[in-house]
Amino acid sequence: MSKLTVSTFSPQWGLQTSGPFALKLLKWLDLAGIPYDQVFEDIPSRGPKGKSPWIELDGQRIGDSEAIIELMAQRSGFDIERDLSAEQRAVSHALRRMIEEHFHMVLEWELFVHPAGVEAVRTMAARMVPGALVGPAAAMFCRHFRHQLRARGMARHSAQTIAAKGKADLDAVEAILGDKPFIVANRPSMADVSAYGLLAPMAAWPMRTPVADSIKSRPRLLGYLQRVAEVRAEQRVAA
Numbered sequence: 001m002s003k004l005t006v007s008t009f010s011p012q013w014g015l016q017t018s019g020p021f022a023l024k025l026l027k028w029l030d031l032a033g034i035p036y037d038q039v040f041e042d043i044p045s046r047g048p049k050g051k052s053p054w055i056e057l058d059g060q061r062i063g064d065s066e067a068i069i070e071l072m073a074q075r076s077g078f079d080i081e082r083d084l085s086a087e088q089r090a091v092s093h094a095l096r097r098m099i100e101e102h103f104h105m106v107l108e109w110e111l112f113v114h115p116a117g118v119e120a121v122r123t124m125a126a127r128m129v130p131g132a133l134v135g136p137a138a139a140m141f142c143r144h145f146r147h148q149l150r151a152r153g154m155a156r157h158s159a160q161t162i163a164a165k166g167k168a169d170l171d172a173v174e175a176i177l178g179d180k181p182f183i184v185a186n187r188p189s190m191a192d193v194s195a196y197g198l199l200a201p202m203a204a205w206p207m208r209t210p211v212a213d214s215i216k217s218r219p220r221l222l223g224y225l226q227r228v229a230e231v232r233a234e235q236r237v238a239a
């Protein structure tokens with residue numbers, strides 16, 4: 001397979017990247033055994049879809065973790081859900097959509113609107129831009145996400161309601177996980193790759209925000225995230 005370059009946000013909180021969708025993509029590539037070069041790029045508007053992550057392959061730039069995974073699955077023949085039943089695939093799909101389309105807004109709200117998150121964004125901005133620009137850059141970043149979250153409806157709720165919504169998603173993940181090693185089966189599915197990408201940053205970040213604190217208080221979820229972090233490639237793909 002040709003050389004693959006993956007552009008992601010910089011590493012943060014002991015993770016390969018702070019970007020949830022990039023973390024998801026890197027985990028899938030690791031499970032597929034597909035080698036890649038990671039390039040740090042903290043300005044998502046530079047990507048082909050204006051969002052992080054994106055890849056470069058055969059001179060083409062492709063955005064969106066789902067589209068990238070579909071393409072790489074086709075090229076490599078690696079189907080992470082190959083042994084799952086139709087029902088398990090459906091549960092995996094539904095959970096993935098909940099995590100990526102709903103829980104992601106809760107994550108963004110805690111990072112870009114909650115005061116503890118805003119403070120952390122300032123610290124991160126200090127590593128990216130010269131001193132005088134740190135305040136304006138952090139404010140611009142947070143404003144951008146606040147507007148998006150308002151447009152999508154999430155930021156119109158109270159802080160208490162948003163925390164309750166996030167915790168309800170965690171309850172669902174935990175209940176479906178039960179005593180299984182992974183969310184829908186005894187081997188990883190797309191739901192696990194998404195859950196890892198979106199939950200691991202909140203489990204790892206030091207800021208005290210309600211839903212991140214809730215993840216940190218759930219040993220079953222923490223054990224699960226550790227398991228996904230450690231799971232190895234199931235199949236090697238010729239480079």
Ligand SMILES: N[C@@H](CCC(=O)N[C@@H](CS)C(=O)NCC(=O)O)C(=O)O
Binds near residue numbers: 022051052065
């Ligand atoms: N559906 C996209 C979502 C990517 C996404 O939302 N990325 C966020 C960072 S986690 C981003 O770049 N946001 C920048 C923006 O919305 O301006 C995917 O799966 O890659």
